[in-house]
Amino acid sequence: METLRTGQAHVFGNNIDTDQIYPARFIEYTEEADIKKYAMAGSDNPDFVQETQPGDLIVAGTNFGCGSSREHAAITLKGNQVGAVVAESFARIFFRNAINLGIPVITCPGVHAHVQAGDRLQLDLKAGEFRDLTNGWTAPVEPLDEYIMNILSHGGIKPLMRALTSQGKVRD
Amino acid sequence: MHAIEKLLAVKAGVDRVHAGQIVNCDVDVAGINDLYYQTVKSFYEMGGKKVKHPDDVQIFFDHYAPCATVIQAEDHKKFRAFAHEQGIANLMDVNQGVCHQVVVDRGLAKPGEIVVITDSHSTMHGALGAFGTGVGATDLATILITGKLWFKVPEVIRINLTGRLQPGVYAKDVILHILGDLKADHGIYKAIEFAGPALTDFTISERLALCNMTTEMGAATSYIQPDDRTRAFLKSKGVTDYPVYTTDADYQYEEDLTYDISQIEPQVAAPADVDNVHDLSNYQGIHVDQAYIGSCTGGRLQDFAIAAKILKGHHIAPDTRLIIVPASGEVTRECIARGYIQDLLDAGATLSPSGCAACIGIHQGLIAADEVCMSTSNRNFPGRMGSLKGQIYLASPAATATAALTGQITDPRDYVEA
Ligand code: SF4
Numbered sequence: 001m002e003t004l005r006t007g008q009a010h011v012f013g014n015n016i017d018t019d020q021i022y023p024a025r026f027i028e029y030t031e032e033a034d035i036k037k038y039a040m041a042g043s044d045n046p047d048f049v050q051e052t053q054p055g056d057l058i059v060a061g062t063n064f065g066c067g068s069s070r071e072h073a074a075i076t077l078k079g080n081q082v083g084a085v086v087a088e089s090f091a092r093i094f095f096r097n098a099i100n101l102g103i104p105v106i107t108c109p110g111v112h113a114h115v116q117a118g119d120r121l122q123l124d125l126k127a128g129e130f131r132d133l134t135n136g137w138t139a140p141v142e143p144l145d146e147y148i149m150n151i152l153s154h155g156g157i158k159p160l161m162r163a164l165t166s167q168g169k170v171r172d
Numbered sequence: 173m174h175a176i177e178k179l180l181a182v183k184a185g186v187d188r189v190h191a192g193q194i195v196n197c198d199v200d201v202a203g204i205n206d207l208y209y210q211t212v213k214s215f216y217e218m219g220g221k222k223v224k225h226p227d228d229v230q231i232f233f234d235h236y237a238p239c240a241t242v243i244q245a246e247d248h249k250k251f252r253a254f255a256h257e258q259g260i261a262n263l264m265d266v267n268q269g270v271c272h273q274v275v276v277d278r279g280l281a282k283p284g285e286i287v288v289i290t291d292s293h294s295t296m297h298g299a300l301g302a303f304g305t306g307v308g309a310t311d312l313a314t315i316l317i318t319g320k321l322w323f324k325v326p327e328v329i330r331i332n333l334t335g336r337l338q339p340g341v342y343a344k345d346v347i348l349h350i351l352g353d354l355k356a357d358h359g360i361y362k363a364i365e366f367a368g369p370a371l372t373d374f375t376i377s378e379r380l381a382l383c384n385m386t387t388e389m390g391a392a393t394s395y396i397q398p399d400d401r402t403r404a405f406l407k408s409k410g411v412t413d414y415p416v417y418t419t420d421a422d423y424q425y426e427e428d429l430t431y432d433i434s435q436i437e438p439q440v441a442a443p444a445d446v447d448n449v450h451d452l453s454n455y456q457g458i459h460v461d462q463a464y465i466g467s468c469t470g471g472r473l474q475d476f477a478i479a480a481k482i483l484k485g486h487h488i489a490p491d492t493r494l495i496i497v498p499a500s501g502e503v504t505r506e507c508i509a510r511g512y513i514q515d516l517l518d519a520g521a522t523l524s525p526s527g528c529a530a531c532i533g534i535h536q537g538l539i540a541a542d543e544v545c546m547s548t549s550n551r552n553f554p555g556r557m558g559s560l561k562g563q564i565y566l567a568s569p570a571a572t573a574t575a576a577l578t579g580q581i582t583d584p585r586d587y588v589e590a
Binding site (some may be wrong): 015017019020023024025026027028030036042062063066068069070071072074075089090091092093096097100101112145147148157158161162164166170 | 193207208209210213214217218219220221241243244247290291292306307308309311314317318322324356357360361390392438445532533536551553554555556560
């Protein structure tokens, strides 16, 4: 896993729910190639998909990903190769879904107030540090539990489970 | 330890657990709803071949039931094939209803069990003493392969309810009031327990509504200590054998809050946040285009009884439509047997098949731009029930039925008998 993530900031507010990240009207799609077209389509920046570059970071306020359990919200960000989501706090199911897909979801108090859209950002997962390279703001991030780090370092639960099933460690 | 911790410890096969710890637990009910064919895809992507415990798996056709598009129909078809192939007998087809209500109707939510469904409102099952929690598709696929899933042991916030509700005020008003007070992120990763003398009076239906909406506070799960009402309810479903864990006297709650429910007036969550809660009286007179009675929050027998009482012998307002969606097939049949559906149809209601329907804005009652919908459901985000410019007010079944009657937001206390 790449532990140094550098990219541009896309900034969103508090309580960004899954209908903003991935509106229900596109929920019938099941392929990542389709799902990735509608990232943040219900938010106040519906042009996100056109603007984002692989590796860019999403910065948000509190409770990012609240609302439904739809994994589409994480799949669409993965499809756009979002490098990480850094927020004041995350809703629980979104957090799990993102980790399962190998997207670092990192809690960093104060981040929303200190980052402007377009800033160049760097997240150092190893050092547990977040840096706004544009304005120099640096802050520690909340460490992830070992169990969760293990999933993330395998690139998500799918590669991890594939490794286990193929080694016969999970009996079916 | 808290009762929830004791439950998780047993399911993880360990003596003790503590808040913040990650535990890998056996899952008793693993539910997949029809929005998430992704679950099956993830199952195969992870190298899954045989579902470990097919009898514990439930597949629910609810959000799309019955299908409105070809893509939905294809998803149902693929699910049916998967169920056949894996020997999953519990496929709840389009006649069954919303997953959470079906779980309750079938007596599957019970003390001491872990209920995991690919749906955020799985917190509801705490009302019956289960550990209910929602997950995404890939987490559920992990359960299909291993029979287990990891959980972080939650801290518990206890909400004590005291006092007595005024006539015309209901459990839905209580939970809306609490949400407005604590806000949408107050319970992230936490368990919300309801307790206190007033809770004893609450019916199972009301308790389910309370626990259902803790999801809107971000809660991982919710809990009500099983009591005589719980036991009587489960017995009516033929369920008598289950462990009941109790919380140790020295357990430290993260927060211990008390609400005197006698003071609560009819509430609404106004557009477009669930925690944008105010006294309904502030919104009196706003024209209502659609009144919606349904969903896993407000589509049970008791909700239709309240609505039927208000509307029986009357007719809904001329410029207002009333969509009624009993949460499950069983609720529909009971509502018919008791005459509620007849009363509501006579009053001008439109009956929709059981399922999620317009609660999730997929079909059966979407609203247009600038239309106002008053709903007994649980979310009022922009676009949740149709147009992004639609306006959704969440309220009790009584307030929703009253709005259908008068065509505008109206204090239901003037329309229910004391
Ligand atoms: S009724 Fe509404 S809230 Fe309940 S499961 Fe269906 S879509 Fe979700």
